[in-house]
Amino acid sequence: SQQGEEDPQALSIQEGENATMNCSYKTSINNLQWYRQNSGRGLVHLILIRSNEREKHSGRLRVTLDTSKKSSSLLITASRAADTASYFCATPDGDAGGTSYGKLTFGQGTILTVHP
Amino acid sequence: EAGVAQSPRYKIIEKRQSVAFWCNPISGHATLYWYQQILGQGPKLLIQFQNNGVVDDSQLPKDRFSAERLKGVDSTLKIQPAKLEDSAVYLCASSPSGQGTYEQYFGPGTRLTVT
Numbered sequence: 001s002q003q004g005e006e007d008p009q010a011l012s013i014q015e016g017e018n019a020t021m022n023c024s025y026k027t028s029i030n031n032l033q034w035y036r037q038n039s040g041r042g043l044v045h046l047i048l049i050r051s052n053e054r055e056k057h058s059g060r061l062r063v064t065l066d067t068s069k070k071s072s073s074l075l076i077t078a079s080r081a082a083d084t085a086s087y088f089c090a091t092p093d094g095d096a097g098g099t100s101y102g103k104l105t106f107g108q109g110t111i112l113t114v115h116p
Numbered sequence: 117e118a119g120v121a122q123s124p125r126y127k128i129i130e131k132r133q134s135v136a137f138w139c140n141p142i143s144g145h146a147t148l149y150w151y152q153q154i155l156g157q158g159p160k161l162l163i164q165f166q167n168n169g170v171v172d173d174s175q176l177p178k179d180r181f182s183a184e185r186l187k188g189v190d191s192t193l194k195i196q197p198a199k200l201e202d203s204a205v206y207l208c209a210s211s212p213s214g215q216g217t218y219e220q221y222f223g224p225g226t227r228l229t230v231t
Contacts, residue, residue, distance in 0.1 A: 042207075042223070042225060043222040045219035048218075088159075102218055102220070103171075106158030106159045106160070107158050108156075108157055109157075109158050
């Protein structure tokens with residue numbers, strides 16, 4: 001099965017700085033998802049990027065996908081204290097997710113701390 | 117739109133006891149997932165239902181864990197007997213469709229402590 005591995009394991013920054021997290025995976029995929037988890041709102045879907053996309057934006061989030069390197073990055077710009085959370089990448093199992101009925105494998109996560 | 121509901125939110129039991137968790141997915145979502153998340157790790161899929169049928173239970177410890185989704189809506193996950201290593205957060209998620217991959221909507225989870 002696939003597994004995303006996030007890097008770094010932990011990241012500590014000041015408010016207003018940018019935060020970059022990376023994810024590497026092992027086999028071909030047709031999409032990759034990023035989720036955020038904090039104590040207040042639980043695990044929440046942030047963004048999905050498909051294999052034919054190289055970059056995707058959502059508000060202050062920018063996700064890139066490099067299928068040749070089997071890696072993705074999540075950039076949070078102008079971070080806020082409220083961005084403090086764990087961030088996970090998730091990849092679909094099965095034949096690039098086509099018939100997997102949505103099974104996802106999550107990485108270990110990056111713990112982001114944003115200091116006010 | 118109401119989110120995924122789970123209960124209880126917290127549960128403390130002794131080893132060898134049994135416990136059950138309940139999940140109500142978002143209305144109309146065909147696919148339901150149960151995950152186990154051990155502290156410091158990402159969620160691990162235990163079982164996946166498509167309507168009321170099991171799609172994947174390859175990582176479910178079937179000697180002690182069981183799950184059902186009657187009528188393709190609510191689901192329960194049971195552990196009997198519990199072991200210390202079952203201490204974790206149990207997350208339920210649902211998604212709107214079948215084949216392919218879509219975003220999953222997670223409930224708040226049940227934090228289980230086995231003493």
